[in-house]
Amino acid sequence: MRPVRIARPKGTRDFEPEEMRARRWLEEFLRERFQSYGYEEVLTPTFEHARLFEEKSGEEILEEMYVFEDKKGRRLALRPEMTAPVVRMYNDSLKTRPHPLKLCYFVNCFRYEQPQRGRWREFWQAGVEVIGSSEPEADVEVIELTHGIFDDLLPSDAFETRVGHLGILRGLLEEHGIGEEKQNKVAHLVDKGELDEVREVLPEDAAERVLQIVTAESVDEVEEAISGAEPAEEALENLLTISDQLKEAGVDHELDFSVARGLDYYTGMVFEIHVPELGGGSQCAGGGRYDTLVRDLGGPDVPAVGMAIGFDRLLMALKVYDRIPEDAFEETRALLIPLVKSGKVWEVARELRELGWVVDVEVSGKNIRKALSMADAKGYDYAVIIGERELEGGYISVKNLETGDQEEVPLDEIERAAEV
RNA sequence: GCCGCGGCAGCUCAGCCUGGUUAGAGCGCCGGCCUGUGGAGCCGGUGGUCCCGGGUUCAAAUCCCGGCCGCGGCCCCA
Numbered sequence: 083m084r085p086v087r088i089a090r091p092k093g094t095r096d097f098e099p100e101e102m103r104a105r106r107w108l109e110e111f112l113r114e115r116f117q118s119y120g121y122e123e124v125l126t127p128t129f130e131h132a133r134l135f136e137e138k139s140g141e142e143i144l145e146e147m148y149v150f151e152d153k154k155g156r157r158l159a160l161r162p163e164m165t166a167p168v169v170r171m172y173n174d175s176l177k178t179r180p181h182p183l184k185l186c187y188f189v190n191c192f193r194y195e196q197p198q199r200g201r202w203r204e205f206w207q208a209g210v211e212v213i214g215s216s217e218p219e220a221d222v223e224v225i226e227l228t229h230g231i232f233d234d235l236l237p238s239d240a241f242e243t244r245v246g247h248l249g250i251l252r253g254l255l256e257e258h259g260i261g262e263e264k265q266n267k268v269a270h271l272v273d274k275g276e277l278d279e280v281r282e283v284l285p286e287d288a289a290e291r292v293l294q295i296v297t298a299e300s301v302d303e304v305e306e307a308i309s310g311a312e313p314a315e316e317a318l319e320n321l322l323t324i325s326d327q328l329k330e331a332g333v334d335h336e337l338d339f340s341v342a343r344g345l346d347y348y349t350g351m352v353f354e355i356h357v358p359e360l361g362g363g364s365q366c367a368g369g370g371r372y373d374t375l376v377r378d379l380g381g382p383d384v385p386a387v388g389m390a391i392g393f394d395r396l397l398m399a400l401k402v403y404d405r406i407p408e409d410a411f412e413e414t415r416a417l418l419i420p421l422v423k424s425g426k427v428w429e430v431a432r433e434l435r436e437l438g439w440v441v442d443v444e445v446s447g448k449n450i451r452k453a454l455s456m457a458d459a460k461g462y463d464y465a466v467i468i469g470e471r472e473l474e475g476g477y478i479s480v481k482n483l484e485t486g487d488q489e490e491v492p493l494d495e496i497e498r499a500a501e502v
Numbered sequence: 503g504c505c506g507c508g509g510c511a512g513c514u515c516a517g518c519c520u521g522g523u524u525a526g527a528g529c530g531c532c533g534g535c536c537u538g539u540g541g542a543g544c545c546g547g548u549g550g551u552c553c554c555g556g557g558u559u560c561a562a563a564u565c566c567c568g569g570c571c572g573c574g575g576c577c578c579c580a
Contacts (some may be wrong), residue, residue: 198576
């Protein structure tokens, strides 16, 4: 057969061993953090029925979705995000558990976009969802949890937390008799900063009030813009309650009435965390309240709030700020060099591994010089030599590759190998 | 989807503007000096569909067109 070389698909990445170490380290950090708050990990299929996302995800996401037909003609999609699948799973099998339910996940997602810095077609999200509480405390916890992760991993001036509330906009538009679909459209325009367009879409009085909110520099201005529109006033109050609690909890943040977010299912508080140093793709986390999604996907009328961290972007930020620990996986690593063919080699390897060592057995027949050279190149801590002499004498030769010291360690005191 | 820059050895790149022997360098890898002792040094070797396709030409890594991929930006998002 003629050899062919197939390239990696556009927007995807290979991860080499060094990169995987850093990724595993961060993944474990996030998992442990989520679990320490009582969130339990779930996993859903990589693909779902396309309709799951088409119902409530919003136009932009749909245009970027990987949709395909399977052999039976079912329309499926690679998940572009994780909230809808978690809600689907909740409606399928979790809704009878004690509420509120706290769930977390770590998964790859797919979007057909033009790749650039911080943006890939396959990327990873780590997130949480709280299903079954409409109280501001739930919003506060989700923001506090997210903020705390960034605060522990990055310098405090490296990131910004912005909190807004879609209920203000939605509530106001509702007062003007404007339906959900148009609300979504306005939210998108606001998100894009296309404020002139807002005027074209809305009646003049509504448009004026929306623009006043979005460009507001103080809470007072917003209050003025929405006065008389009761749902919007309640939303603002809700946002201020959340903000006050965040302040008391020491969570540094700013209010931003233009945070709209591109997902149509958000109904209340919305927030984003940015790392400005990353440039274009600076948004590293985002989330908010979605009180109607569970019902809209055929489940009970249950409120929910959640967030997702852009895993790859967070890792990028950690690299920029040099915050990836070198010794994240501290372990003793040894090359076992057999100079004879003997089953004893495997026995010794096993015993050393029981001590917690990583033991790489040299299996390519290298002579001792070559083997030591390779152990050095791989950065190992020890070389363990087993030859004729060792077999006859009942010991192993353990060489510390950093100091160059070498000692004979009797087989029945093998734990002394670590002292060399 | 749009704009800009790029693609040559495993890696980083020179050569391209001004077409012309056998396409180079450094690093890496393999081996020797060195038959049971690494890192340094010296010597040698290994290395390439010059991204793909088409065009111009006596002749293309080099010029032109298209595509693919990468990087950066816009938009949006994570």
